[in-house]
Amino acid sequence: MxxxxxxxxxxxxxxxxxxxxxxxxxxxxxxxxxxxxxxxxxxxxxxxxxxxxxxxxxxxxxxxxxxxxxxxxxxxxxxxxxxxxxxxxxxxxxxxxxxxxxxxxxxxxxxxxxxxxxxxxxxxxxxxxxxxxxxxxxxxxxDRFLSVLGPEPLEPNFNADILAKNLSKTSSPIKNALLNQSIVVGLGNIYVNEVLNRSGVSPLRISSSLVKKNGKPTKGLELVTNQIRAVLLEAIDAGGSTLQDFRGVSGDDDLGWFPVNFRVYGREGEKCLKSGCSGIVKRIVQSNRSTFFCAQCQR
DNA sequence: CGTACCCCCTGGCTGC
DNA sequence: TGCAGCCAGGGGGTAC
CATH class of the missing domain: 3.20.190.10 (MutM-like, N-terminal)
Structure with missing residues (x-):
C-alpha cells in the first residue's frame, strides 16, 4: 500500500x-x-x-x-x-x-x-x-516497531554516506535492501523501482557494490540517494494537490491515488522512457515481489 | 547473526 | 456474467 x-x-x-x-x-x-x-x-x-x-x-x-x-x-x-x-x-x-x-x-x-x-x-x-x-x-x-527503523530520507541529515554505511552491512540486492526499513524508511515496491530506474542502477546489483572500499558511496549511490528524495517529494506534492481537491467532497472515490507517472512500475514489455534508450521494461521477481526495470540502461 | 521465504486477507481484474 | 486463477502498494515471524 x-x-x-x-x-x-x-x-x-x-x-x-x-x-x-x-x-x-x-x-x-x-x-x-x-x-x-x-x-x-x-x-x-x-x-x-x-x-x-x-x-x-x-x-x-x-x-x-x-x-x-x-x-x-x-x-x-x-x-x-x-x-x-x-x-x-x-x-x-x-x-x-x-x-x-x-x-x-x-x-x-x-x-x-x-x-x-x-x-x-x-x-x-x-x-x-x-x-x-x-x-x-x-x-x-x-518501542519495538520504532526502534528498528532506519533514517528518514526527507530529513536534512539523510545523505549518501549514511546510506553507504547501512548498505555496506548487507549482501542482498539493492532492490531488497532499499525495501528494508532498517536501512532507510519509506520506500515500498513502487517507488523503489522508480528510484532505481531513474538512477540507472540495476535492482540486481549487490548492495555492497555501491559502496567503495573506503566506505564512501559510489557515484551510482549518490544518484540513488538523490532520486529517493526526488521521487518521494514529487509524490508528496502530487498527493498534496489531490488532497486539496478532495477536501470537503463527499462520496468521491474516483480520484487518482498515484498522480506520479511511473517510468517502469507496471510497464512490462513497454519501451524504456529514458531518452536515447531502446530498452524494453522487464518484470522479474525478487523475494516474491515484482521488480520492473530496464536491463539496458540500469546497470 | 543476516537473509530468504512464507504467509496474514480481501478484492479487483483477466481470460476462459 | 460466472468463476477460477492471478495479482496487489507491507512486513513480522521463522527456518535456515
Whole structure:
C-alpha cells in the first residue's frame, strides 16, 4: 500500500482536524487486524487529547497529551475517513477505493468519536494493517516497531554516506535492501523501482557494490540517494494537490491515488522512457515481489 | 547473526 | 456474467 508519500498525505489530511481534539469514544469492531488490538485500548485513550498526528517511515503516529502514542500501520489497504459536521473525506484514498468508511461498513474496524462531533474511521479490507500503543513513559526509541527503523530520507541529515554505511552491512540486492526499513524508511515496491530506474542502477546489483572500499558511496549511490528524495517529494506534492481537491467532497472515490507517472512500475514489455534508450521494461521477481526495470540502461 | 521465504486477507481484474 | 486463477502498494515471524 501506502509508501511514505501516501502516509504523509494521509497525515496531512488528518492533522488539521485531529490535533488538539479530545477522544470521546473508541469502538473496536473485531479482536484483531494483523495483530490483536492493544489491551484496554479504549479505556486507555478515552478522554485523551491528540497532541498531533505525526509520521515515522510508513507509520502514522497519533501522539497523545498523556505521552502515549497510537501507532498505525496501514498495511496494504488501510485508510482513514473523517465524517461529521461539514466534513466527509478520506485523505489519500485508492483510485479504485471501495465505499467511504462511515463507521458501519463491513471493513470499518475502528471508530473514534471526538468531542467536537468528528468521527475518524479506520477501514482495512485486507487487515494487513495494525494498531499498536506506545505506552506513556516508553520512548519511541525503546518501542519495538520504532526502534528498528532506519533514517528518514526527507530529513536534512539523510545523505549518501549514511546510506553507504547501512548498505555496506548487507549482501542482498539493492532492490531488497532499499525495501528494508532498517536501512532507510519509506520506500515500498513502487517507488523503489522508480528510484532505481531513474538512477540507472540495476535492482540486481549487490548492495555492497555501491559502496567503495573506503566506505564512501559510489557515484551510482549518490544518484540513488538523490532520486529517493526526488521521487518521494514529487509524490508528496502530487498527493498534496489531490488532497486539496478532495477536501470537503463527499462520496468521491474516483480520484487518482498515484498522480506520479511511473517510468517502469507496471510497464512490462513497454519501451524504456529514458531518452536515447531502446530498452524494453522487464518484470522479474525478487523475494516474491515484482521488480520492473530496464536491463539496458540500469546497470 | 543476516537473509530468504512464507504467509496474514480481501478484492479487483483477466481470460476462459 | 460466472468463476477460477492471478495479482496487489507491507512486513513480522521463522527456518535456515
Amino acid at each position: 501506502p509508501e511514505l508519500p501516501e502516509v504523509e498525505t494521509v497525515r496531512r489530511g488528518l492533522s488539521p482536524h485531529l490535533d488538539g481534539n479530545r477522544i470521546q469514544k473508541i469502538e473496536i469492531r473485531r479482536p484483531d487486524l494483523r495483530f490483536p488490538f492493544p489491551e484496554d485500548l479504549s479505556k486507555k485513550l478515552t478522554g485523551e487529547v491528540i497532541r498531533n498526528v505525526g509520521r515515522r517511515g510508513k507509520y502514522l503516529l497519533f501522539r497523545m497529551e498523556n505521552g502515549s502514542t497510537l501507532l498505525n500501520s496501514l498495511g496494504m489497504s488501510g485508510r482513514w475517513t473523517l465524517t461529521g459536521g461539514e466534513i466527509s473525506f478520506t485523505p489519500g484514498t485508492f483510485a479504485h477505493g471501495a465505499a467511504i468508511g462511515t463507521g458501519d461498513g463491513p471493513h470499518d474496524h475502528l471508530v473514534i468519536d471526538f468531542q467536537d462531533g468528528l468521527r475518524a474511521t479506520y477501514t482495512d479490507a485486507r487487515r494487513f494493517g495494525y494498531i499498536h500503543l506506545v505506552e506513556s513513559g516508553v520512548s519511541e526509541a525503546e
